[in-house]
Amino acid sequence: MLTIHLRRSLFEPRQVRRATLTALLFLAFSNGSYAQSKLQLVNLPGSQITLTNGKKILRFDVSTPDDLHQAKVTVSVFPYDSDGKLMPAPLASYERTISNMQGGKAIEVGVATPRSGLFRVDAILKAPDGETLDKTASTLAVVTKRDEVGPSDFGVVTHFAQGGTPPSVLLPLVKQAGFSWIRDELYWEAIEKRPGVFNFPARYDAYLAACKRLGISPLVVLDYGNATAYPTLFSKSNFPQSPEARKRFSDYVDAVVARYGGTVKHWEVWNEPDFSKISYAAYSSLLKDTFSAVKRVSPDASVISCGGGGAGGGPGGDCLVAMIKEGSLNDQDGFSVHPYMPPNTPERGYQATGAPIDFVSVPTVWPYLKELTAQHVKSDGRPLQVWVTEMGWPVNPKDPGQGEATQASNLVRTYLLSRRYGAVRVLFWYDFVDDGTDINNIEHNFGLLRHDLTPKPAFVAASVLSSTVGTRNWAKALVDANNVKAYQYGTDDPVIAGWTTDGKEGMASIHLPAGKYIQRDWQGVDTPLTITAQSFDWRVGPIPRYLIPDRQ
Structure with missing residues (x-):
């Protein structure tokens, strides 16, 4: 299994040490002389949720026969798109060779997360001849730090x-x-x-x-x-x-x-x-x-x-x-x-x-x-x-x-x-x-x-x-059709949420003041957007997206 030890964590080290170590999803492949080979996750619970992007240290416990010195671990990091689908191509892949290592030792792999959001991490252990010995999958998230509790109705x-x-x-x-x-x-x-x-x-x-x-x-x-x-x-x-x-x-x-x-x-x-x-x-x-x-x-x-x-x-x-x-x-x-x-x-x-x-x-x-x-x-x-x-x-x-x-x-x-x-x-x-x-x-x-x-x-x-x-009250409906919704929350500092109800992408035709906006998806990924006319066709999907006036 894949073990992820993140150097930036929500918890103090003393608190983390108290946590019970748990196992992740485990998918075993046993073949021939490599039947005892395992790729094992021993990460600390909750440590895959972090507050900053950048380099993350993933720690793998690898168990192989003593004579399998050239086995390789490949770690791939996959992003999700704005509709919550896993992207087919990884952001990056990282490879480590297990050289002259007795079974049961551990290796560390540094991976990069370039932004906020959710990422899937796949790890594969392969023999020198290319045979897959074991594999595992996990997720990690980068979210914005919260100092205060959430809204009073959540x-x-x-x-x-x-x-x-x-x-x-x-x-x-x-x-x-x-x-x-x-x-x-x-x-x-x-x-x-x-x-x-x-x-x-x-x-x-x-x-x-x-x-x-x-x-x-x-x-x-x-x-x-x-x-x-x-x-x-x-x-x-x-x-x-x-x-x-x-x-x-x-x-x-x-x-x-x-x-x-x-x-x-x-x-x-x-x-x-x-x-x-x-x-x-x-x-x-x-x-x-x-x-x-x-x-x-x-x-x-x-x-x-x-x-x-x-x-x-x-x-x-x-x-x-x-x-x-x-x-x-x-x-x-x-x-x-x-x-x-x-x-x-x-x-x-x-x-x-x-x-x-x-x-x-x-x-x-x-x-x-x-x-x-x-x-x-x-x-x-x-x-x-x-x-x-x-x-x-x-x-x-x-x-x-x-x-x-x-x-x-x-x-x-x-x-x-x-x-x-x-x-x-x-x-x-x-x-x-x-x-x-x-x-x-x-x-x-x-x-x-x-x-x-x-x-x-x-x-x-x-x-x-x-x-x-946040705590913004509902202000008005810009679009309230059967299949498409666009609601405004707040008045002085508004946020507009838009989505479809039929599982497909669609257009929300809304009227907004011309100017610069930020479109934010469910992962917190912001995209600059300029609206030049009051009538704007906004492409939305099943997971709500947000439009926020850019006040900078």
Whole structure:
């Protein structure tokens, strides 16, 4: 495998040394006497995301038979184009010969990255006779450094409660990707293993302390039953159904909010309750008890209901409507939905059945939920906030057109559309890191980073979106056709985002003041552009591009 040690990293050396070394994609070729030859990657997790272009040091561990002294390693660096496609020709190739080297030693190769963006690195180990012994592939990204967290409506789902990559490694990457929020959990069963005894895992303290240090806001889910401490209460259901079970859950909430209430100001009640098995009345009772428990300890905290639940991820507000009928309108500060749409696009979505909206898409769901909350205001006069606490597209080789470039385009377009309709408090992308390595398992492939923390196009696209559009509000539509969009964000310092919705390139005919502009693609690559007439035909593609007035 290919090992990449980058001398410029997001992390301090001490932090990097703590990281667990992981392996990358591995493709083995075993032939004859060279069956034991391997090209191995042992790079530090996250080190393939850097903040400056130029020379990068790639370190390869090579294992060959002792007598194979003239084997060669060839490293090629490939760029991506403005539509997220891998270019067929490498920027450069680098070759090293393994001379008089015992097996298991390492070599270093310096490669150059001339600009910002994403690059694929291919490495091949060949015998002196030209036979391929092993090969591996990876990616590296060059992105603009961020000193501040991203916009207040950009969030991403993490899994620190489940262990895995330390927050000291992962959270700086979350910040670099342009997110200001994470959504994670604090499992009841992990905290109270014996009745009435609350012990908090070190990993819980660590990720929330790191959030506070980096200025990242956590939305924490309070969830799941506790058969470990209370086997009788949860013998038939993992949900607190009885008054006694709800009382024990409230004690857990008290303990959690007392410990973390200074850092966590937003709490979500449960994750994706299955209302085909859990009655709305039972959930309403738990919501009321949890709301009271949170407010008793932390009066300024917010409680988010529904946990994204409801039919089809709740895009029709099923759970909220039920909570209103159950008398729980005032026992929440907002509610959440999980309106997944793969493999459909965020603009068109899919046709709904038996729902108050005909299609589930961003342009239909967001306005509907905004109107629904306007019709049901709390007794204190405050409207409920709408939260999208999970939404994402996987990289899915089983579905034509659901590749890495499509994931990147859907991410950027979803956040741009969400800002355009102005209904959602925070939108959380699911999720930040792939949950596994099986390319045929959809659940393993929602991440912006692969399981080994190497970047996908979506990571780079998210970082560029956040730094380019920033906090600018949606101003107006320059083009709003079925297949082509061109939206302006901001007025005094505008940024225009343009894209197509049908997977093809197209023209957006827009009217702009004549002058000099900068066109920026998803990788952050800037191209000077001069507009000489007010009517301008702008060529755009599936991954949004940006037009920025050149004020220099």
